[in-house]
Structures are given as C-alpha cells and as structure tokens.
Amino acid sequence: MSDTVDALVPFAPDRPKTRLSDALDTAERREFAGAMLSDVLAALRAADFSPRLLTTEATGRDVPETVDDRPLTEAVNAALADHDPSPESPLAVVMSDLALATPRAFARLRRDGDDAGDVVIAPGRGGGTNALLVRHPEFRVDYHGASYLDHLRVARRVGASVREVDSRRLATDIDERDDLTEVLLAGDGAARDWLRDAGFRLDAGDGRVSVERTRE
Ligand SMILES: Nc1nc2c(ncn2[C@@H]2O[C@H](COP(=O)(O)OP(=O)(O)OP(=O)(O)O)[C@@H](O)[C@H]2O)c(=O)[nH]1
Ligand SMILES: C[C@H](OP(=O)(O)O)C(=O)O
Secondary structure, X not given: OOOOEXXXXXXXXXXXXXXXXOOXXXXXXXXXXXXXXXXXXXXXXXXXXXXXXXXXXXXXXXXXXXXXXXXXXXXXXXXXXXXXXXXXXOEEEEOOOOOOOOHXXXXXXXXXXXXXXXXXXXXXOOOOEEEEEEOOOOOOXXXXXXXXXXXXXXXXXXXXXXXXXXXXXXXXXXXXXXXXXXXXXXXXXXXXXXXXXOOEEEEOOOOOOEEEEOOO
C-alpha cells in the first residue's frame, strides 16, 4: 500500500447542518460547518491521508475537489466506481462534521496486515457511518437511516470482510445542539474556537453539562 491513502470528504456547503437551526442561523451554520471541515482536513493530512472534497458546489478551498450536486449516496457511489478500490489502492470516505477527530483516530482506519479489512467502518452514534475505508471494488454505500447496518449488509452481500473501528472521536458527528457540548468538552481545533468566539460556553448549572450562549 502506498504511504498516502485517498480520502473523499463529502461536503454540502449549500444547505449545511440544518439540524443545528435551533442553535445557529444560516450564515453561522455555514461558518461552523467550514470550521469543522478545516479540522477534519488537517487531521486527515496529519494521518497521511490525501483528502479530496466531494462537494455540492465549488468551495474555493486549497484542497482538490470534485463538484457533484447529486444526492450523497449517488455521488459517493460514482466516486467509488471511478476509483475502483483495491487493497493496493483503498479509498476512505470521511464525513466533514467529525469535529473531535484526531490524526490518531483517523490512523486507526488505515491499519495494514491480514486483518486490515476489505471494508473498515467507523460507526456514528445513532446508527450512521462516519468514516469508511474501502478496499473492495464492489462495495457501495447507502447513507441515511441506519446506514451502519446497511453497510454491514452490503459488505456481506459482496463478500467483503469488515473491520470496525470503535472510537468515540470518530463516532461523534456534530448534528444537533446537544452535540455542541462534545465540541466544547473534547475539541481543540477551529470548530471549538468558532463556538467560543460565537459566545458558546459549557453550562453545568443543573448538574447536566450542556451549552449556553452568552451573547448572539
Ligand atoms: N456531496 C454531498 N455531501 C453531502 C450531502 N448531504 C450531506 N453531505 C455531507 O455528508 C456529511 C454528513 O451529512 P449529514 O450530517 O447527514 O447532513 P448535513 O447536511 O451535514 O446536516 P443536516 O442538514 O442537519 O442533515 C457531511 O459531511 C455533509 O456535509 C450531499 O447531498 N452531497
Ligand atoms: C450521512 C448519514 O449521516 P447522519 O444522518 O447519520 O449524520 C449517515 O451516516 O448515514
């Protein structure tokens, strides 16, 4: 396997993070999604991945990108077909909202050896699939819903072995207001800084840790 592994990072800057609408307005969601993406790209690079955005519109960022406005599953499957993954040329698919991800956590996806796995899955809390590393040419994705279970089924159908990465940092995707607590507790990058600058603070007032916004 070459030293650097290609990593596709789906990104939808046109309608970012709608489930955070109760915490952030549209412009803020765009900025915060961009900050999380910056953290993910930096951690991937530090773990020797070579990231490429799969984005619904051009971002102007200093990273290679493919613009594809088809729905997520269709766009990722087109990229998988195009890449034709193999043990010598794997393709990772990593979501852009993993604000706690570290180089060390991403490095766990790309372990070599006999038990490396034809498909490596880092499940998200709640049944999603936050990161994949695909070495099998016939594996295809089916996102949304309990995609983790769907991906286990797809792997079984095409005869691909599965290795699972059980990592709190990869399992924590930032979708809802409560998830912002995790960013303030365990993040150390641009997303954590963005939240602090926007006035978000941890609040342990009633014994349960949550976030409060001290100013708009
Ligand atoms: N290229 C592409 N990326 C997408 C699309 N939908 C979501 N994404 C990205 O896929 C990842 C997971 O997205 P989700 O958390 O399911 O959805 P989201 O759009 O970020 O947020 P919600 O609007 O709250 O569902 C994130 O990196 C998104 O930017 C899409 O249609 N095309
Ligand atoms: C893309 C989707 O993300 P979620 O809706 O679980 O955040 C999934 O992982 O299937």
